[in-house]
Amino acid sequence: MLSRPCLGVAGLAAGLLWAAALPFAVAGGPGGGVVCPPKKLNCELTAQEPGKPGVGKPARVVGKPASEAGLPTCAIDGREVPCSTPEMGRFSSADSCYWKPTDGPDGGLPAGFDTGAPEGWGPGDPGGALYLVTCPTGDGDVRGGIRWSPTGPADGGVDVQALAQQAVEQLRLEGPDIGIAPRPDGTGLVGMPVWMWNKPGPTRTGPTSAAASAGSVTVTATARVAKMVWLMGDGAVITCTGPGTPYEPRFGKQKSPDCGHMYTATSARAPGGRYRVTATTTWDIQWAGAGQSGTLTTTRQSPTSLASGELQVLNVP
CATH class of the missing domain: 2.60.40.10 (Immunoglobulins)
Incomplete structure (x- = not known):
């Protein structure tokens, strides 16, 4: 059993940073993933290690809504979320996801991991960049992964x-x-x-x-x-x-x-x-x-x- 902290209702950046090292396209699917309660800035979660059955301990809420903490707030389907976190980067209203530049997990991307980058492109090459994309869903789950993009989020990554x-x-x-x-x-x-x-x-x-x-x-x-x-x-x-x-x-x-x-x-x-x-x-x-x-x-x-x-x-x- 692995235990990971996360920030934000959008939650889960730390969990995704861990999960991104695995050869997957979407995190948070049925039977796995990481979930934080909505409208909270901090929570503690557990993630089930693949192949080992068991039930993690319930999430322990220790935070406040972003508005109560005096932080700027964004919204996903009417739900309050932080506009940015150190783990997840900036929120993009174009797709309701968080975008953060990344070179991939330590040790590099696993063989066969498809980021959508052009053939022969590598981290640091011109013409695009890798991003850790974190997308909270309406049911309180989260999906995302490492994605190549020539320009970043659709709103241009405007601060x-x-x-x-x-x-x-x-x-x-x-x-x-x-x-x-x-x-x-x-x-x-x-x-x-x-x-x-x-x-x-x-x-x-x-x-x-x-x-x-x-x-x-x-x-x-x-x-x-x-x-x-x-x-x-x-x-x-x-x-x-x-x-x-x-x-x-x-x-x-x-x-x-x-x-x-x-x-x-x-x-x-x-x-x-x-x-x-x-x-x-x-x-x-x-x-x-x-x-x-x-x-x-x-x-x-x-x-x-x-x-x-x-x-x-x-x-x-």
Whole structure:
């Protein structure tokens, strides 16, 4: 009995690496093969050595779905799978298989092993390459083997995650367009409400989208602000889940309904006699393309300052 670990719902790269050394065309057929439970990143499996009957121990699941682990995810028939693993290489949406360049197993390919390569072609020769191709099936099994290809996977082996990063860089996200009352060129009062908001706009609050393409593959990234964090300069940290409500004179001395603060001391002892205020937006970015998808997070920041004083009362005898 041989025991092999594997990664990914697609699972089984280690099992296939072992099995690929055998003269076979398809792994995972009836009566043999290796299987990992779907939607898991890690599992432990056993593979029956040919010619020796017996039953392997059940798979022990020790992982999490890729999305819960914060990894980009791809899909096969609606099932979540990792977009790449060190053992299996990159996922190709063209055939729902993983492709990884290989020179074959240690010791070379067995005599009579048919990879589909032209007669006389050998590993390292120009005009093509060998790939370990791993194809999870709808029933949770996996099939594949070593295959020669002149070009690699049908989608050209595009690194979709790198393409997603290009799309993200084209979003041109900016820091908050700060609105604050009292205005920075005036002076607020201790104990009076301060209103803060981010003036809406595609590059300030979202949503905004951008795309990047390579060959026939296009990845689109869409970003929107998830929250804003205000450092008010007096030690207070205010988190607002929306852009905030712009102040209008008709509100008078009311408090902001969704994003506000109140100073309890003057800014006289702050540097320059003003509170340094910093607003930071956290952007959630979702990208998708070529059957893959993922989520990224980034931040943008803008500064301002505000003076806060005390109301002076004149006592007249």
